[in-house]
Structures are given as structure tokens and as C-alpha cells.
Amino acid sequence: MKFLFFPMQAHGHVNPMLPLIQELVSRGDEVIVYVTREFEAAVRNAGASPRLLDDALAVPSTVSVLPGAGGAPSMMQMMPVLLGIMRKSLREAPRVVERARTEQADCIVYDPMSVWGRAAAAKLQLPAAIFQTSFALSHSPTIQQEMRKGMKGVPPPRALLAIGRLLLTSEVMHWRHGMPRMSLGSAFTSVEDLNIIPVPRKYQPDAESFDERFLFVGPSVLSRNDRGDFPLEQLDGKPVLLISLGTTPINQQPGFYKACFEAFRDTRWQVVMACGKGLDPATLGPAPSNILVRQRVPQLEVLERARVFLTHGGMNSTMEGLWHGVPLAVFPQFGDQPFNAARVSGLGLGATLSAQDALNPKALREAIERLDTDPSYRSRLSEFQREFREAGGHRRAADALQQYATTRRGPRQKAA
Structure with missing residues (x-):
């Protein structure tokens, strides 16, 4: 089978996917991963084939663009940068979708924060699974309540401007190219018929609220071969x-x-x-x-x-x-x-x-x-x-993904 992976372009989002990618490759599956140049070597080391994205879609490693960034940037400082990346991702999504269409893949696996991955899942009508690199959020009242607490107050003008630009771009891309509409909450609450969560069920808040669509496989920890010259x-x-x-x-x-x-x-x-x-x-x-x-x-x-x-x-x-x-x-x-x-x-x-x-x-x-x-x-x-x-890690995730792709071939039905 052939799988397309669409991670968000940050180490904390790419790295958790690599053991699963490596496991699928070891079973004889073909895996294509859409990444920026920063992650090209890691993808090749996992045995998969990278498809390079514009480097502007990567999360920046510095915050020199932010005013007054003498220490750690706050969430309000980071918001314009992150929303700006999402806006660029929306504009790039139609090109990525058309490129992905030529792959003739069997299944899509996407990080819900990967705008182009979500667009490909919606447009190509292939079996699509989510790889959530953090807690499952959609059915957790505890986490949603804490998120609302953290977002209280009026965002600063730069953040408000970034929000407005993002929503406007989303509307334009929807009407011009049929891209799914983007909202601030949808990046965290998207649900498919298979949702792979790399944490143990015992660690997940409100775990009892999540049904059989959510597979808590725990982390997969494999060497990244990144020792270099470290003593x-x-x-x-x-x-x-x-x-x-x-x-x-x-x-x-x-x-x-x-x-x-x-x-x-x-x-x-x-x-x-x-x-x-x-x-x-x-x-x-x-x-x-x-x-x-x-x-x-x-x-x-x-x-x-x-x-x-x-x-x-x-x-x-x-x-x-x-x-x-x-x-x-x-x-x-x-x-x-x-x-x-x-x-x-x-x-x-x-x-x-x-x-x-x-x-x-x-x-x-x-x-x-x-x-x-x-x-x-x-x-x-x-x-x-x-x-x-006991959670099963990348092997259990690969088992579920292969079975899911096999049984869902043809037009997919999105989860409610």
C-alpha cells in the first residue's frame, strides 16, 4: 500500500511520526512524507520518500521577528507567527493537493495542524487518519475548559489582525478552490474514523469519553541517530x-x-x-x-x-x-x-x-x-x-492503519 503523511513542520510533530513511518516501510509499504528541507534527512533515514514543501511553512526556530523577545515569547506573541504560517499553508494547499493527487495513494495520514494535509484529506476522498501528536482534545471537557481559560482576554492588535487575515484567506481559498474552511478551533478538534494518539490511555484526561475511533498507542521511542560529535x-x-x-x-x-x-x-x-x-x-x-x-x-x-x-x-x-x-x-x-x-x-x-x-x-x-x-x-x-x-506503540498503530486503509478503499465517509 501507499501512504501519504502530512505532519506540521516542527520537530515535536515530525519526530513522533517517524517510528510509524519506519514500521510501515519495513512491512513493504511505500510512504511519502511532505516536509520542508529541515526534515528531509530524517524522512530518508526512516526509509520514506520526502516531497519538499516551501521552507516558509516551517515553524521558525527564532523569534527575532517579535518585538521585545528578550526571554521566552508568550502565546500572544507567538500567535501572529503561528497564524501567519497557517495563512501561508492555506495559500499553498491547492498546489500540495494537486501534487498529492498524482501519487495515486491508498491512504492519507495527517496532523490536524497541517493545513495542507487536512485539505488533501478532504479533497482526494481517500481513507484518511489523524495522527495527533498531543492529547486527544475533541472529547475532553477538562482540556477544553483549560484552553478557554488560557485564551481569556482580548488578544493584542497584531494577533487580532492575524486572525482576521487567516479567516479571510480561508474564505477566499474555499470559494476559489473548494478548500475546507479554517477556524481557530478546528485545528485541535478535527476527528476522522481513525485517530492515532501517541500517549497511553491512562495518561489521557477524560479517557472514558473517547470511543473506538481513538487508538491510544503510547509513544514510540527509536533512536534518531543524531549523536553527532556529542561526548x-x-x-x-x-x-x-x-x-x-x-x-x-x-x-x-x-x-x-x-x-x-x-x-x-x-x-x-x-x-x-x-x-x-x-x-x-x-x-x-x-x-x-x-x-x-x-x-x-x-x-x-x-x-x-x-x-x-x-x-x-x-x-x-x-x-x-x-x-x-x-x-x-x-x-x-x-x-x-x-x-x-x-x-x-x-x-x-x-x-x-x-x-x-x-x-x-x-x-x-x-x-x-x-x-x-x-x-x-x-x-x-x-x-x-x-x-x-502494553499500549503497542508504532507496531499497533501500523496494524490499525493497514487494516483501516484496506477496509476503507473507495470514497471515504468522514466521521461525524
């Missing part, structure tokens, strides 16, 4: 603390990294810190001798050696940390990260850090020590790891 041997025999705020522009927080310098300078910890490619490590000043600072690190390989993971709480990082049985100190920023922080804390798998604690070296050090020395965290993590193994 993993330097970690041997030492208690390792991994610090990373992910790959999006929220990782540009020099004040936080400097607080980490002070918190762990000359301690027992071997710290591995990823500051993101948008921030030059030299701007942080000389690093303590026990802290390795890189723009990017081989996260999976470091987690295999880590005792604690200080993370922003993105779903990809959260799942990878829990998969390896590492207690999490979650310093959430925006999006699904506060939900992850609350879920991790509620399940006793780690702790949530407030901004005040994360920027206070003494409080930060005490939180990390508590996670490492309290045996109850590792005990609960050990129990929870069984949930990951």
Missing part, C-alpha cells in the same frame, strides 16, 4: 541531569540557563543543557566545568543515562522522559505544556516548577534533588512504564 562517554559513571526547553522559540531564555549555571555549579551533577539553535551558548558566559552546553543534544541517548529531566513539558519530551523512567521537573510555557505538567504531577511522576522556582537557583536545586532522592517517584515510574509497553 556521551563524558557522562559515564556520573549522575546526569538533562535540561532542555525543546526546539521551538520558547527555548530562548538566557535568564533560565544562567539560573541553572548557579544552581548546579560545582555540585555532584553532570549537567547536559540544550539551549536551542536560536541562542548562541557563548552569550551565556563561561559554563561551569560540570555543565555541557550545546544548541542541540542527542536527547534519547542522554535520557538513557539521566537521573532527572528538567523539561518544558512538550508532549514529545514528556513521553520520552517517562519512557526511560526518568523523573520530570516540568517548567511549562504554553500550549499543551501546562496540561502535561499537571498530568505528570498528578500521577506522581515528577513535579511542576513555577517561573519563580525555575529562576531561583536554590529552589531549583532543591526540586531536582528531591526528585532524585525520593524513591516514590521511580517506583511510580516503573509501574507506569508497563502502560507504555
